[in-house]
Amino acid sequence: MLSATLPSLSAAFLYPGDPGWDEARSAFNVLLDQHPAAIALPATARDVAAAVSYARAAGWRVAPQATAHNQGPLGDLSDTLLLNVRGLQEVHVDPGALRVRVGAGVKWERVVGRLNAYGLAALHGSSPDVGVAGYSLGGGIGWLSRKYGMQANAVTALEVVTADGTLVRADHEHHADLFWALRGGGGNFGVVTAIEFAVHPVEDLYAGALFFPYERSAEVLHAWTRMLPQLPEDLMTWVTLGHFPPIPDVPAFARGRSFAIVQGAFLGHEVDAWDLLRPLRELGPIRDTFAMVPPIVLADLAMDPLDPLPFHLTHHLVDALPVDALLENVGPDLSLMQFRHMGGALHRAEPGAGVRATLPGEICAMALGVVMDEHSDRAVRAMLSAFDTTLEPHRAGDYANFVEAPSDASRFFSPDDWARLRAIKHRYDPTDVVAGNHHIPPAS
Known part of the structure; x- marks a missing residue:
């Protein structure tokens, strides 16, 4: 099948055999041999929304991917659209507010240097090659964690395309339940397109x-x-x-x-x-x-x-x-x-x-x-x-x-939090379209 582009959108679709297919499906751990049904390469949040709707119409699930770390838990992708968000590369630093906003494809290497120029530090982990969004959704522990905690709890807002193709902003005032679930519950609840988070003054x-x-x-x-x-x-x-x-x-x-x-x-x-x-x-x-x-x-x-x-x-x-x-x-x-x-x-x-x-x-x-x-x-x-x-x-x-392999994600949470996560999954994705690294199924 030839590559296709959705009408009036810039999100390219790749299919097996297309030029660039192998590079787009590769993971950081090269032992993983991912074979999705197709790959979308969105350039904007609007493209992400269209790709999610496209996948639902095709009967596929959607698995977001940015830097391709920790892909092993996704397991079999044969009925899944791999949504490669590496094109979402916005980076904005507001030093006065101690806030940063980045697109879902941004790696820490594009953030730490800009913060350093202002005498600021983020709660990044051990590698600048890791993506900000995936690291944050899973928790995020690094060099400043004993003082400031996990990066997930430095997050102040997320922009998310839900399973029905709607773009929403999740923070303490808007979609607060979704905001709670995304900060440590992974990408099960929608496709994150942008993330905002707090940083800390650190001159040296x-x-x-x-x-x-x-x-x-x-x-x-x-x-x-x-x-x-x-x-x-x-x-x-x-x-x-x-x-x-x-x-x-x-x-x-x-x-x-x-x-x-x-x-x-x-x-x-x-x-x-x-x-x-x-x-x-x-x-x-x-x-x-x-x-x-x-x-x-x-x-x-x-x-x-x-x-x-x-x-x-x-x-x-x-x-x-x-x-x-x-x-x-x-x-x-x-x-x-x-x-x-x-x-x-x-x-x-x-x-x-x-x-x-x-x-x-x-x-x-x-x-x-x-x-x-x-x-x-x-x-x-x-x-x-x-x-x-x-x-x-x-x-x-x-x-x-x-955790680099498919596993029972309930072991990461208390029974009450697990039940709440499944209820939120049901609210935003009742048919389980969006595949997070560690699967949280919707409540019955």
Whole structure:
């Protein structure tokens, strides 16, 4: 079938075999082989509305996609229109109001630099390559989360095309139930075309990383976990046990090497941070990059890969980290294990918050393995299984943005919130047209 364009609209439609089809259907995790019924490439919110109506008439569901992260939970797309919103690229910063408005296709990399110029910071995550909208709808935890909470609760308004093709604005005064559900409930309730959110004044902060030889992982993790109960909310720290590939994208000093890395961001002065980090510095890192820096540095602090790659991933929110058992049971076939300190504002439900107001657990433990062939696939799966088994006794819950496969989404919410989410889904999408990453079915 040839590419088609809806009359008087600029939203191109692609079908299997069309030029650009494979690029448009690709995901960040290249192990995913998405085969939708068709792909729409809208340029405006009006195009999105027309595409949703078109899909309903064709008997298809609609799955929004921007940067193609966390696509695995969507599962089979054979009866689905993949609605690629990467063309919605509006970015507007209002520094006086501490507000930002972006289109649904915008990545964090287009936002952080503009904010930095005004001495502002957003609650973005570890990678500038991730889309603002999808990250926000799923929760969003990053370097400032212990102080300010999740990005979902920084959202002040969303513009959404509902399943009947209507464009609505959802905020505290308009469609308040929809606004509540979208902030942490994912994209199940409509196709987001624009998002507005609050940001914070941050001229500079103390941030960087301490690098240790990988062989000292146990020492580093034990020292770090002992510190956690005393750390203030102004400080977010992560420990990453990682193997760096010998490629140009990796800083020269790290290529082909393995490290235990403590990364952190402190909303305060250097002299105070020195005391907080002293137990780790006393271990003798081989490289120390901590310094007073502008907030734009946080975009690349985690050194996440920017190019698509083949990987398997697992995670757990845990109340305690069994360091010795984990290092004994999980071998070197994983590309990284990462542990993020939670708590602080992540444990507090503020008035007016969305459905994902808090996250349980003291540590978010995540593991990822890059897969290059069948042998490495088996090895990575085995190590991820060992990671899961070791952490299972300490589990406190899940973070939906790190769940990379279809699952029962009710486990992310309390029974009352789950029932309310299903009722809202029924109100706005009774025939289940819109497919969010983690499926929330309409109430009967």
